[in-house]
Amino acid sequence: MKGSMAQQPHEIVWTLTNAVVASKSLYVVAELGVADYIADETMSVKELASACAADPDGLDRVLRLLAAHGIFERHADGYRHTEASRLLRSDHPMSMRAFSRMMGMPVIGATFGQLEHSVRTGSPAIQLVAGNGLWEYLEGHPGEGEIFGQAMTGKAAADIAAVLGAYDFGRFDTIADIGGGRGHLLRAVLDAVPTAEGILFDLPDVIETLDIDRDRLTARAGDFFVDPLPTADAYILMEVIHDWPDAEAAAILSAIRRAASPGARVLIIENVLGDAQSDPRGHTLDVIMLAVTGGRERTGNQLEMLLEDTGFADTAVIDTAGPMRIVEAVAE
Ligand SMILES: C[S@@+](CC[C@H](N)C(=O)[O-])C[C@H]1O[C@@H](n2cnc3c(N)ncnc32)[C@H](O)[C@@H]1O
Known part of the structure; x- marks a missing residue:
């Protein structure tokens, strides 16, 4: 209004x-x-x-x-x-059309029709709609997978500018974007740091349909719960950790820790829940995660605990000019 x-x-x-x-x-x-x-x-x-x-x-x-x-x-x-x-x-370079289409997709609408299931059981309501979860659903429905990819890319445009303004990626030679989707963040980082090489890691259906400038960018298909991750100086995870419950979030960070040399950085880039209870945006995302992915938004302390439990130290939370924050930690 x-x-x-x-x-x-x-x-x-x-x-x-x-x-x-x-x-x-x-x-x-x-x-x-x-x-x-x-x-x-x-x-x-x-x-x-x-x-x-x-x-x-x-x-x-x-x-x-x-x-x-x-x-x-x-x-x-x-x-x-x-x-x-x-x-x-x-x-529009920051088009939100696909984002609106994504949130209205029948699979998402039907999931929110079952929100009570999540509230009563704590389990993602999507289980009642698409038994194997969102990622398998998108894999089997390429049209909706395409809208999802466009939605992530469009909505991230403003966030990416804010991330680049808040963090110096110039100190890294190799940067891996884990669950990097269509590679929009990694491409922007590599364009800002002409000396760096990038590795984009995502599921096979995402990597197979990738349409991006491959200059200094290698795309690798895999499952971060199963396949070894690339070795890099920095690992970016934008809106990936919040997709998962604690056990799976820890498994992804542990997989990164196994691949990383001591001193490598992990950068969790997502909304970090703060004290501002009156700002409904983070809580909106949190309920979306509850119903659609089974993940959750986390506070800085919760992310720090996950990082410490999986072999990272020196956690720092860095503000950006947008709603995303960068949670940086160092492989021990
Ligand atoms: C919310 S999207 C975020 C994409 C991108 N980082 C961004 O911010 O736009 C989560 C990404 O995780 C990927 N993903 C989900 N499960 C995965 C798995 N098991 N292994 C690798 N990637 C996975 C999805 O394909 C998707 O691209």
């Missing part, structure tokens, strides 16, 4: 209860690609509806709701972009 008018208690409950309506509207508009049909001028609802094969009245009503949240601007002659709706364009 626009503006900063404090809400009454019943309005807080009403708004949150109905948040799913705006979220689903955003998903549908992203799915239809509405933002791609709006350039710099206002587009009439009729033109938009015909371009994306929608009913003009239905489309107008969801767009009007999104405009109330600052996504698109409604005028007498149609809709115009705002800074937020531009992010739904597929060609």
Whole structure:
């Protein structure tokens, strides 16, 4: 909601209860690609509806709701972009279109329909929807795997700039990105450090469909619970540790420790839970992990304990200009 008018208690409950309506509207508009049909001028609802094969009245009503949240601007002659709706364009360098499509994917929607299971049992609700978990599901559904990869890449664009601004990667000769997805972070790091070589490690279906500049970048397919990891001076893990419960998170860090020489650094790059209980972003991610992956967001102390238990020392938590923090530790 626009503006900063404090809400009454019943309005807080009403708004949150109905948040799913705006979220689903955003998903549908992203799915239809509405933002791609709006350039710099206002587009009439009729033109938009015909371009994306929608009913003009239905489309107008969801767009009007999104405009109330600052996504698109409604005028007498149609809709115009705002800074937020531009992010739904597929060609925006920081496009969030795939992220909205990903969170609305039927497998994610059905998982949240089973959230009570996670709350009652502590187990990821996705087990009731896709028994072998998210990663196997994406492997078997390449269309959705593609949307997931695009979502990670698009949403990370701002985070990557903040990470590069906060940490000096120039001291490393070899950098391994473990669970690095499409390699967007590693590519950006190698572009910033022209002397460094990079190794991207991820599951075979991700590596097979990789479309990235391979200059000084080697891609290696494998499973970090089974296969040996590469030797490197630094290991990046962006939004990987939070995907897993403690035992699996420790197994990934132990695999890195086995591959690393003493003195090598591990860099866990993700949201770190702080004391700000009123900021719902980290807690939102935490509940997504509870239901979808079985992982969790962690405090700096929890990450430090995981690192110490798996052979790393001198943990430091480094802020970035964005929501990510860098938790650095040294292989003993
Ligand atoms: C949340 S994504 C993060 C991707 C990337 N680091 C980023 O921040 O955009 C987690 C990544 O872990 C990978 N992954 C999951 N299980 C894995 C496994 N057993 N071995 C290797 N990679 C795995 C996924 O394929 C995915 O690319």
